Amino acid sequence: QVQLQESGPGLVKPSxxxxxxxxxxxxxxxxxxxxxxIRQPPGKGLEWIGNIxxxxxxxxxxxxxxxxxxxxxxxxxxFSLRLTSVTxxxxxxxxxxxxxxxxxxxxxxxGQGTLVIVSS
Amino acid sequence: xxxLTQPASVSGSPGQSLTISCSGTSSDVGRYxxxxxxxxxxxxxxxxxxxxxxxxxxxxxxxxxxSKSGNTASLTISGLQAxxxxxxxxxxxxxxxxxxxxxGTKLTVL
Numbered sequence: 082q083v084q085l086q087e088s089g090p091g092l093v094k095p096s097x098x099x100x101x102x103x104x105x106x107x108x109x110x111x112x113x114x115x116x117x118x119i120r121q122p123p124g125k126g127l128e129w130i131g132n133i134x135x136x137x138x139x140x141x142x143x144x145x146x147x148x149x150x151x152x153x154x155x156x157x158x159x160f161s162l163r164l165t166s167v168t169x170x171x172x173x174x175x176x177x178x179x180x181x182x183x184x185x186x187x188x189x190x191x192g193q194g195t196l197v198i199v200s201s
Numbered sequence: 202x203x204x205l206t207q208p209a210s211v212s213g214s215p216g217q218s219l220t221i222s223c224s225g226t227s228s229d230v231g232r233y234x235x236x237x238x239x240x241x242x243x244x245x246x247x248x249x250x251x252x253x254x255x256x257x258x259x260x261x262x263x264x265x266x267x268s269k270s271g272n273t274a275s276l277t278i279s280g281l282q283a284x285x286x287x288x289x290x291x292x293x294x295x296x297x298x299x300x301x302x303x304x305g306t307k308l309t310v311l
């Protein structure tokens with residue numbers, strides 16, 4: 082059973098950078114699969130942020146691409162998200178997930194999610 | 202990229218069948234068989250219930266089924282149960298090598 086756990090600050094100031102890490106357990110990132118970040122503003126729907134392959138190749142939501150960096154650390158079996166210049170609109174529950182079905186959007190394992198609030 | 206279009210809400214009585222539609226374009230739903238459906242209960246992470254248009258992951262009830270016609274995908278839930286009350290999201294791969302979600306449908310079991 083693949084397990085994912087998000088970690089990072091729950092409060093970020095406007096204009097600063099949001100940084101989250103997703104630690105993967107019971108599965109080696111190096112084994113393959115794609116890994117993704119998805120967010121959900123309070124009371125709203127899901128928004129895909131981006132995916133990364135274990136090799137480091139990424140693809141992101143065009144609406145966020147200029148502010149997003151996704152990276153992978155296979156030695157520590159985790160991957161990370163950086164979102165720069167945040168505003169209140171970036172307040173959301175952030176989920177990490179495994180896209181285990183080829184990188185086409187089939188997220189078969191999810192973290193529990195972490196709420197990030199952007200506020201001064 | 203535009204989100205896929207889903208009805209905001211649907212409702213049904215226990216035992217009934219109902220269908221949730223997911224309308225896209227020829228660049229996403231109509232182009233690929235990479236359409237996924239997720240169920241999300243309040244306060245919980247989404248769960249994959251349909252992948253590649255019509256396949257169920259292990260452990261998902263066969264009361265859930267998926268299909269596609271042209272640019273529209275559909276999720277059908279048969280034998281509606283109280284536990285099916287949740288939000289449902291469709292999701293598709295696109296020609297831009299991106300992924301796009303539907304806006305979500307709130308299912309109420311009457």
